[in-house]
Amino acid sequence: QRFLSSEIDSIEASLQNSLKETHSIEAYINSASSVPVPPIDPDTHATTETSSVSDSVARYYQIYKEQEQLIGKIGSTVSPHYQPHTLLTNPPSPSDVTLELLLASGAHQGHHTSLWNPANARYIHGIRHGIHVISLDVTATHLRRAAKVVTEVTRRGGLVLFVGTRPGQDRCVVKAAQLAKGCHLFERWIPGSITNGQQILGRCRTKVVNEKDEEVPGFEEQLYERAVLKPDLVVCLNPLENYVLLHECGLNNIPTIGIIDTDANPNWVTYPIPANDDSLRCAQVIAGVLGRAGEQGQKLRLQAAEKGIITYTPAQDLKLPDQKEAGDESQDILEPNDIELLEKLLAEVKVEEANDGKGREGEEEQSDKQTDEN
Amino acid sequence: MGRYDFTPLRVREATKRLFENHKINTMPPWYIAVSGIPPAQTLTRPVMRAPRVKGHKKPSRMFQPMRISYPEDELRSEFFGDHPWELARPRVILENDGKDEKRWDWSRIVQPGKKLDGESVVQRQMYLMEHSNLTKEAAYDQARREFYHYRHLEDVERRISKEEALSTGAYFNKGALEIGMELEDVAYENWKAWATKQIEETKQARAQLYSGPVEQATTELEDEEMDEALNEVQESILATEKGQDALGGVPIHV
Numbered sequence: 001q002r003f004l005s006s007e008i009d010s011i012e013a014s015l016q017n018s019l020k021e022t023h024s025i026e027a028y029i030n031s032a033s034s035v036p037v038p039p040i041d042p043d044t045h046a047t048t049e050t051s052s053v054s055d056s057v058a059r060y061y062q063i064y065k066e067q068e069q070l071i072g073k074i075g076s077t078v079s080p081h082y083q084p085h086t087l088l089t090n091p092p093s094p095s096d097v098t099l100e101l102l103l104a105s106g107a108h109q110g111h112h113t114s115l116w117n118p119a120n121a122r123y124i125h126g127i128r129h130g131i132h133v134i135s136l137d138v139t140a141t142h143l144r145r146a147a148k149v150v151t152e153v154t155r156r157g158g159l160v161l162f163v164g165t166r167p168g169q170d171r172c173v174v175k176a177a178q179l180a181k182g183c184h185l186f187e188r189w190i191p192g193s194i195t196n197g198q199q200i201l202g203r204c205r206t207k208v209v210n211e212k213d214e215e216v217p218g219f220e221e222q223l224y225e226r227a228v229l230k231p232d233l234v235v236c237l238n239p240l241e242n243y244v245l246l247h248e249c250g251l252n253n254i255p256t257i258g259i260i261d262t263d264a265n266p267n268w269v270t271y272p273i274p275a276n277d278d279s280l281r282c283a284q285v286i287a288g289v290l291g292r293a294g295e296q297g298q299k300l301r302l303q304a305a306e307k308g309i310i311t312y313t314p315a316q317d318l319k320l321p322d323q324k325e326a327g328d329e330s331q332d333i334l335e336p337n338d339i340e341l342l343e344k345l346l347a348e349v350k351v352e353e354a355n356d357g358k359g360r361e362g363e364e365e366q367s368d369k370q371t372d373e374n
Numbered sequence: 375m376g377r378y379d380f381t382p383l384r385v386r387e388a389t390k391r392l393f394e395n396h397k398i399n400t401m402p403p404w405y406i407a408v409s410g411i412p413p414a415q416t417l418t419r420p421v422m423r424a425p426r427v428k429g430h431k432k433p434s435r436m437f438q439p440m441r442i443s444y445p446e447d448e449l450r451s452e453f454f455g456d457h458p459w460e461l462a463r464p465r466v467i468l469e470n471d472g473k474d475e476k477r478w479d480w481s482r483i484v485q486p487g488k489k490l491d492g493e494s495v496v497q498r499q500m501y502l503m504e505h506s507n508l509t510k511e512a513a514y515d516q517a518r519r520e521f522y523h524y525r526h527l528e529d530v531e532r533r534i535s536k537e538e539a540l541s542t543g544a545y546f547n548k549g550a551l552e553i554g555m556e557l558e559d560v561a562y563e564n565w566k567a568w569a570t571k572q573i574e575e576t577k578q579a580r581a582q583l584y585s586g587p588v589e590q591a592t593t594e595l596e597d598e599e600m601d602e603a604l605n606e607v608q609e610s611i612l613a614t615e616k617g618q619d620a621l622g623g624v625p626i627h628v
Binding site for chain 1: 378379380381382383385386389392400401403406407413415416420437438439440441469471473487
């Protein structure tokens with residue numbers, strides 16, 4: 001007991017000593033500078049904010065603004081130049097994609113001619129300095145198409161996975177996923193995360209959200225029995241290293257978007273974007289554009305939800321908690337407006353089917369036209 | 375097809391079949407999006423070059439991309455062939471917005487935001503050939519002279535700035551000559567150590583070969599003995615018909 005009290009005494013004594021030290025330092029600072037330091041309360045050891053401090057803050061801000069007006073223009077004007085961080089903090093949107101932007105980010109530089117994959121011959125503009133140069137108009141076209149896909153998928157409540165495993169691609173991948181409210185991956189893809197998802201991702205938490213993205217509680221038991229989520233669209237910034245992921249997506253019928261360089265196989269992805277996968281700046285531009293496209297899609301979806309329109313098919317085999325408690329087994333949780341939406345969607349699908357024949361013919365005509373031109 | 379895998383391109387059709395055959399209950403959220411945005415054509419090989427008209431011994435390069443060449447390439451090779459050390463100058467290949475070319479006006483050789491380079495000379499030469507109707511050689515000479523003028527200004531600036539720095543108390547590292555001399559000294563010391571070692575080794579080798587008593591070539595003689603020995607040898611003059619006397623046991627030989 002004597003030990004404890006002496007310890008407490010020593011702690012108190014040390015606290016008092018530190019307080020005295022701070023008092024002396026405060027006195028010194030107050031005497032030296034014009035900005036007064038707020039005093040420390042001895043009981044609570046906190047600073048006491050007084051109204052005089054906020055008045056002085058306003059006064060100093062005014063002085064600062066006057067100074068800025070006087071001398072702010074002194075010095076050289078730095079002309080607009082490339083600032084790497086803006087690609088991550090404020091990525092370009094699909095409408096900002098220009099050939100000059102792609103050129104500046106080095107999207108046109110392919111690999112040496114001896115390393116090419118002849119399957120992407122149509123994306124190549126020519127050979128310069130021994131390397132294949134990718135056509136930037138082709139890149140822009142494919143990028144806009146991929147952005148449209150991302151927008152439409154996110155608009156219908158799809159989950160997008162952004163993958164970029166090369167060093168330095170983590171920031172742009174995370175930013176894109178944040179904008180599109182999807183998932184990101186910048187470390188190695190664990191093989192089997194889709195085909196063997198229950199084993200690898202079984203411990204991940206899932207949640208039920210309503211049309212306004214608010215979590216709806218009460219579904220824990222049902223979620224415990226539910227299968228693991230799979231992405232509805234995968235965007236891959238380096239398909240050459242992630243061929244396992246792309247193969248798994250093919251097995252599970254998941255559409256993919258990927259940056260296809262001159263040595264990559266364009267058939268590995270559903271929507272290739274012929275560009276330079278070795279340039280970090282190029283990957284950041286493309287990831288930024290697709291992230292912004294996802295952001296637009298999410299915005300459209302939430303705008304529709306505000307009006308009461310649900311753009312997606314709700315989960316079929318989930319029962320509302322109160323209905324489950326009541327013991328109703330065959331209660332359909334579909335609301336009347338959901339059924340209407342479903343019918344509308346099915347009608348769209350049927351229209352797609354009817355147009356499929358026409359669409360295919362149209363494609364063939366186009367391909368014929370192209371060959372004629374060539 | 376055989377060695378091609380089109381599964382990623384057929385995800386929509388596969389999902390449609392699954393839905394029709396009741397393997398899945400609902401269409402996934404991406405179905406309508408992907409249906410409305412068909413993927414681009416794949417595996418097409420457009421004609422890039424003119425085909426071989428006759429004599430089909432070698433395979434045609436009709437479908438291979440062509441090399442991109444510009445008229446400036448010839449001028450570049452000429453300039454850098456005449457000024458090879460311009461290639462040693464470091465070059466920044468980072469572009470800001472890709473619109474540099476729109477801001478250039480080659481009526482002057484110096485452009486804002488672009489370092490004076492062999493490229494400036496070539497572009498200036500092209501401008502003069504086009505607008506001033508000069509021949510290639512005349513345009514090259516004029517562009518070259520303008521380039522030399524600005525390089526000379528740069529050299530003068532460098533020299534003056536070094537003098538200014540020295541006068542205000544700056545000190546620099548060792549110059550190239552000093553460093554060279556130091557390296558030479560180090561190399562010389564290394565050589566000297568190697569040479570003395572070689573001498574020792576050859577002496578030892580020779581001593582090993584010779585198995586008799588070691589003959590001391592030079593013995594320490596006292597002054598009297600030295601005088602006697604000198605008297606003995608004094609009369610023999612080498613550069614005559616008689617030549618050196620055959621004196622076997624003499625302490626000193628001429």
